[in-house]
Amino acid sequence: MLKDFFSKKKKYASIPSEKAKQDIPEGLMQKCEGCQKIYYRKEMNKNLQVCPNCDHHHQFSAEERITSLFDEGSFSEWDKDIISANPLGFPDYEDKLEKDRKKTNLNDAVVTGKGTINGFEVAVAIMDARFRMGSMGSVVGEKITRAIENARTASIPFIIFTASGGARMQEGVLSLMQMSKTSVAIDRFQSSGGLMISIMTNPTTGGVSASFASVGDYNFAEPGALIGFAGRRIIEQTIREKLPEDFQTAEFQLKHGQLDKVIPRHQMKETLTTILDIHSSRGKDN
Amino acid sequence: MKQALDFEKPVIDLRSKIDELKKLTKDSDIDLTSEITTLETRLEKLEKDIYGNLNPWDRVQIARHSDRPTTLDYIELLFTDFIEFYGDRLFGDDEAIVSGIAKYKGNPVTIVGHQRGKNTKDNITRNFGMPHPEGYRKALRHMKQANKFNRPIISFIDTKGAYPGKAAEERGQSEAIARNLIEMAGFKVPIVCIVIGEGGSGGALALGVGDHIHMLENSTYSVISPEGAAALLWKDSTKAKQAAESLKISSYDLKQLNVIDEIIPEPRGGAHRDVKLQASYIDQVLSDSLATLKQLNQEELLEQRWEKYKSMGEYIEIDANEE
Numbered sequence: 289m290l291k292d293f294f295s296k297k298k299k300y301a302s303i304p305s306e307k308a309k310q311d312i313p314e315g316l317m318q319k320c321e322g323c324q325k326i327y328y329r330k331e332m333n334k335n336l337q338v339c340p341n342c343d344h345h346h347q348f349s350a351e352e353r354i355t356s357l358f359d360e361g362s363f364s365e366w367d368k369d370i371i372s373a374n375p376l377g378f379p380d381y382e383d384k385l386e387k388d389r390k391k392t393n394l395n396d397a398v399v400t401g402k403g404t405i406n407g408f409e410v411a412v413a414i415m416d417a418r419f420r421m422g423s424m425g426s427v428v429g430e431k432i433t434r435a436i437e438n439a440r441t442a443s444i445p446f447i448i449f450t451a452s453g454g455a456r457m458q459e460g461v462l463s464l465m466q467m468s469k470t471s472v473a474i475d476r477f478q479s480s481g482g483l484m485i486s487i488m489t490n491p492t493t494g495g496v497s498a499s500f501a502s503v504g505d506y507n508f509a510e511p512g513a514l515i516g517f518a519g520r521r522i523i524e525q526t527i528r529e530k531l532p533e534d535f536q537t538a539e540f541q542l543k544h545g546q547l548d549k550v551i552p553r554h555q556m557k558e559t560l561t562t563i564l565d566i567h568s569s570r571g572k573d574n
Numbered sequence: 575m576k577q578a579l580d581f582e583k584p585v586i587d588l589r590s591k592i593d594e595l596k597k598l599t600k601d602s603d604i605d606l607t608s609e610i611t612t613l614e615t616r617l618e619k620l621e622k623d624i625y626g627n628l629n630p631w632d633r634v635q636i637a638r639h640s641d642r643p644t645t646l647d648y649i650e651l652l653f654t655d656f657i658e659f660y661g662d663r664l665f666g667d668d669e670a671i672v673s674g675i676a677k678y679k680g681n682p683v684t685i686v687g688h689q690r691g692k693n694t695k696d697n698i699t700r701n702f703g704m705p706h707p708e709g710y711r712k713a714l715r716h717m718k719q720a721n722k723f724n725r726p727i728i729s730f731i732d733t734k735g736a737y738p739g740k741a742a743e744e745r746g747q748s749e750a751i752a753r754n755l756i757e758m759a760g761f762k763v764p765i766v767c768i769v770i771g772e773g774g775s776g777g778a779l780a781l782g783v784g785d786h787i788h789m790l791e792n793s794t795y796s797v798i799s800p801e802g803a804a805a806l807l808w809k810d811s812t813k814a815k816q817a818a819e820s821l822k823i824s825s826y827d828l829k830q831l832n833v834i835d836e837i838i839p840e841p842r843g844g845a846h847r848d849v850k851l852q853a854s855y856i857d858q859v860l861s862d863s864l865a866t867l868k869q870l871n872q873e874e875l876l877e878q879r880w881e882k883y884k885s886m887g888e889y890i891e892i893d894a895n896e897e
């Protein structure tokens with residue numbers, strides 16, 4: 289028994305020392321969050337932020353996603369200039385927004401627009417987790433709602449890439465209501481025959497996983513993405529039990545029947561193209 | 575005597591003093607009538623002062639009061655012929671949600687609602703009113719029937735939130751909530767939602783998409799619990815009182831934010847002070863709601879629901895061409 293304990297303990301990954309971290313030149317090099325191997329940043333960028341060694345999918349900005357997915361020059365952005373009004377007058381919120389606007393060059397946590405994927409025209413909403421952890425407040429809700437409405441009136445598919453910690457606390461109950469607002473828009477869109485594809489990326493949790501992320505005609509995820517309703521720490525405190533390592537990963541959700549498929553970033557464009565093709569052929573004469 | 579909350583201690587103390595004097599007058603020869611009258615006047619003023627100036631945290635305490643009436647209490651007082659039905663046909667029955675059919679003023683309705691326990695034992699069965707996916711799916715099953723048989727849906731909201739458990743996640747808590755939102759968005763029958771206690775985040779919202787949303791005066795509706803917000807913001811859950819104010823979770827706040835339609839008044843001190851009176855207040859608002867919504871055809875109903883939700887949220891649209 290005692291021996292077991294020791295042999296188990298050895299399996300813990302060693303934490304790299306402070307010195308090792310400092311040895312990586314800022315900007316030029318990048319350490320893989322999965323296997324800790326060090327790569328040229330350029331190399332990782334070219335590989336869609338996927339580690340060539342362990343396949344770890346790193347954070348992907350909305351801009352990178354657009355470049356990787358859409359036919360060159362086909363993307364046009366919608367509603368770029370909607371910004372938060374700090375509706376509750378929440379303390380420190382405006383400073384936080386300003387900081388993230390500077391950091392990301394975005395006005396909020398989602399980019400919407402339309403473009404073509406291998407010739408197929410789609411409306412898209414791409415969340416960016418770098419902005420307030422991708423949280424959803426009034427701006428995110430409004431932009432997604434408008435994108436869905438645009439897809440409905442143009443009769444084109446709607447694709448959403450989610451990356452969000454959930455509802456944005458600083459906008460209180462108005463954030464919560466964005467879940468219903470987007471749901472009403474999706475119902476209108478889907479009842480009119482619209483195709484909606486949801487791709488959950490790391491992380492998709494809370495109010496976002498419990499609304500539009502989970503109601504696509506197809507629900508996909510990127511490998512390793514954290515997907516779930518409640519946070520791991522809160523669940524562990526509630527049930528007084530340690531959760532398995534793979535809990536709430538994309539693979540866990542697939543195994544529990546909550547996803548249609550896990551799609552690696554490198555196969556995303558191709559898989560989406562096939563689905564769009566099958567759907568566009570619907571109803572045509574043979 | 576109902577369990578007293580901290581902020582109402584002065585009222586309770588004064589009231590017991592008056593009772594004492596009354597007893598003394600009765601049991602002895604001393605006549606204290608004039609003292610009693612003075613104190614009763616003071617009590618009236620004190621009650622007005624305290625209950626008329628409740629801060630958000632006081633209301634949180636009232637909303638969480640262990641004697642606060644629950645969904646089943648209101649069902650008994652407002653409806654006739656209620657029959658509860660069980661199970662989601664997929665996994666099991668979740669007693670944190672009650673669901674069934676009844677008549678309201680002679681007309682058929684479907685009722686869904688969160689159900690807290692009345693005592694510790696009851697609370698264990700009811701999981702403290704915190705549903706698992708099967709609870710939401712049970713409610714959905716009954717709401718779909720309402721849609722099929724053209725019965726209005728009345729929903730009572732009263733939960734700290736969806737249960738944050740391992741099994742709940744494995745069975746798709748997110749999907750269950752998300753599914754309810756999108757299905758409720760599209761039902762072609764009137765939906766009236768009433769927040770009767772705590773409206774805790776997505777777990778509350780999963781029964782909360784409707785044509786009219788009302789709140790009892792002292793109930794709360796929030797994206798996160800005050801304790802949770804305080805822990806996240808200030809790493810200090812004891813600052814919950816402060817968070818309750820910043821988050822704007824009272825019925826008055828939600829009315830101002832255009833999220834709810836009506837504030838349903840409560841008896842002085844809270845719904846638990848007079849359940850029948852409270853039910854009669856709900857009755858007025860509910861019957862008005864249903865009468866109004868009944869006048870709309872299905873198309874108008876859905877259009878109005880869309881307009882309602884489309885306008886939720888506040889943002890600034892900057893004119894890029896200005897500058």
Ligand SMILES: [Zn+2]
Binds near residue numbers: 320323324341343
């Ligand atoms: Zn790696």
